[in-house]
Amino acid sequence: RKEVEQDPGPFNVPEGATVAFNCTYSNSASQSFFWYRQDCRKEPKLLMSVYSSGNEDGRFTAQLNRASQYISLLIRDSKLSDSATYLCVVYQEYGNKLVFGAGTILRVKS
Amino acid sequence: DAGVIQSPRHEVTEMGQEVTLRCKPISGHDYLFWYRQTMMRGLELLIYFNNNVPIDDSGMPEDRFSAKMPNASFSTLKIQPSEPRDSAVYFCASSFKGIGTNEKLFFGSGTQLSVL
Numbered sequence: 001r002k003e004v005e006q007d008p009g010p011f012n013v014p015e016g017a018t019v020a021f022n023c024t025y026s027n028s029a030s031q032s033f034f035w036y037r038q039d040c041r042k043e044p045k046l047l048m049s050v051y052s053s054g055n056e057d058g059r060f061t062a063q064l065n066r067a068s069q070y071i072s073l074l075i076r077d078s079k080l081s082d083s084a085t086y087l088c089v090v091y092q093e094y095g096n097k098l099v100f101g102a103g104t105i106l107r108v109k110s
Numbered sequence: 111d112a113g114v115i116q117s118p119r120h121e122v123t124e125m126g127q128e129v130t131l132r133c134k135p136i137s138g139h140d141y142l143f144w145y146r147q148t149m150m151r152g153l154e155l156l157i158y159f160n161n162n163v164p165i166d167d168s169g170m171p172e173d174r175f176s177a178k179m180p181n182a183s184f185s186t187l188k189i190q191p192s193e194p195r196d197s198a199v200y201f202c203a204s205s206f207k208g209i210g211t212n213e214k215l216f217f218g219s220g221t222q223l224s225v226l
Contacts, residue, residue, distance in 0.1 A: 043201060043217035044153070087153070091209060096166065098209050100153035 001026055003099045006088050010105035017078045021104045023071045023088030032091035033064055035073050037084045038103065044087055047073075078108045114218035116202050122224045128190040131221045133202030134183055143203040143215065144177055144187050153201070159185065160208065192225045199223070 006023045013019045025033075033050035048055065050062040050071050061074040071088055088101035115134040123129055135142045143158040157167040162179045170177070174193070179185040189196055199220045207213040 043219055044215075045217070046214045096209065097155055098215070102152040 002102075003027060004088055004090050004101035006086075006101040006104045008102060008104060010107050012107045012109060013078055015078060015080060015108055015110050017108075018074065018076050019078055019106065020072055020074045021086055021088075021106075023073075023101055023104075025069050025071070025088075025090045025099075027090070027092055027094075028066075028069060029094060030069075030090045030092050033062075033071050034089040034091075034098075035060075035062060035071075036087040036089055036100070038087055039084045044100075047086070075106075078106075080108050080110060082106060083108045114202055114204050114216050116200075116218035116221055118221060119219065120222045120224075122226065123192055124226050125193055126191040127225075128188065129192045129196075129223060129225075131187040131200050131202075131223070133185045133187070133218060135185070135202070135204030136216055137183065139204035139206050139216070140182075141205045141208055141213075142179060142185050143205075143209075144185070145201040145203060145217075146198045147201060147220075148198045156187070189223075192223075194225045197223055197225050 004025050035047040036044040037047045038044040048057050048062055050064045052064055054063045059076045063072045085103040085105050087103045090099045117132045140161050144156040145153050147153045156169045157177045159179045177187045199222050201217050201220045203215045203217045205213045205215050
């Protein structure tokens with residue numbers, strides 16, 4: 001089983017739609033969580049950290065469920081520019097490493 | 111700041127040749143990471159440095175891979191001899207603090223390596 005699992009998609013949605021991605025992690029000792037965004041043929045960039053109480057940044061909302069070991073990302077009012085691969089990332093203190101999921105592809109179409 | 115700078119952007123080489131990838135981290139960042147990304151395995155950490163010292167190289171696939179950081183502004187990842195299965199995008203990243211502090215990682219644009 002992979003340490004961080006994501007549905008690879010692609011998720012094909014129209015502009016203005018709301019879309020949600022989930023991510024599960026296997027190590028219950030994981031401490032910090034993030035969503036990174038990667039455009040085609042580009043480097044990953046931090047989208048947002050995920051806090052235990054949930055957090056929002058504009059149209060983006062991240063949630064963490066430690067009991068079920070999953071993280072979610074909700075995008076409201078999707079824009080064409082949201083089209084990208086979204087990487088779920090988990091920090092594990094043991095080993096002091098970031099573990100990246102394989103990513104979920106989002107395509108927003110007009 | 112120019113961000114993390116990697117060179118070359120693309121490298122095409124033949125099996126058995128030596129390949130050297132280069133990275134200049136953001137000035138003032140104490141941590142430097144080398145990642146490899148493939149379709150099959152996603153992003154994998156190969157090695158990271160703190161203050162120019164290698165801290166964890168457990169992700170380095172085998173002895174053909176080596177990495178150095180002779181000073182705070184330069185690092186290299188070398189593959190010798192290269193093999194077709196080494197074909198991937200290699201990213202360098204840096205951060206001001208360690209990754210356990212919710213610190214943001216800044217990635218370079220990557221080097222697309224193709225070994226024929």
